[in-house]
Amino acid sequence: MEEDAQLLFAYARRGDVQSLAALVRRHATWMQALLRGMLPVAADVDDVFQETWMRVVRAASSYRGGRVRPYLATVARSAAIDHMRRARMTVSLDDEDGEGAAAAASVVDEGPYPDEAFESRSTSEDVRQAIRVLPEGPRQVLLLRIEGDMSFKEIAEEMSIPLGTALTWMRTATRKLRDLLGGMK
């Protein structure tokens, strides 16, 4: 099996689209999971997934080697942040009618509170929901760590925070998740 970096180089240097297709297939699952955890609206995941790969494709010639998964996670995070910023600028969730209300409805979870929902502790949707209720910083550190396969040093650099903060946020995230997911061990 070809290395990720070789696939990306094959596309960047020779324009081999099949290599890129292989790369997209290989990294689709975790990237979607990362985006699902980051984006408040689940319907946006496909849009941001596409946007992430568009960015990778356009900047392929500037890729200089290194681990591909953390690189892709960085691009995905940046695309997600830009998407949320745009969404925040265009639609106010405080609007009581029109698009704002629709968007607010899609964001607000009408299901049971997390503590109740996690009683079953087995479905992936429960886990996603648990991650979604984490505070922004710990949630991003956790997602970049488990989905982006990034080191804490890389996460700290990417998020422009001290290494100690990244470690603390990871600790906070895992503790909170353990509480939320109940007796999972």
Add this chain to the structure above:
Amino acid sequence: MKEDGKLIDFLTKRLEGNASGDPPRLDAILREATACARARSRVRRLHMCIWGGALAAAALAVICIFSVHVQPHPLPSEGDAVREVASQKASSNDVVADVIDILRTVDGDDLEEDETSEVEILLAWQDAPYENAVSGLFSEN
């Protein structure tokens, strides 16, 4: 720490567990990828043309400079070099002799013998051609 690892494994399995089929929007991504690859290839060809042209122009310029400044000139043989030095010496000697004649005939009078030698010493202080000439004169004496 071990428990954290277990939790992370659990989360990863749950989050990535139910992947199915092709990734979303794969066609759109590959269309964009093809367009970008073509654009990059065009830019690369253009760069090669520009660099190739610049290189050819530089090579042409170097050839022109050499052909203008380096004229075809046969190397002199040893005999030619000796003859040239001799003729230079001869012409310098003629000039010195003319100067001495003029000095000798100031106001139409010939100079005294010791005055002539002073003139020769004065000429010996002059620049290189005269120096050569004077040294030639001395050697003749």
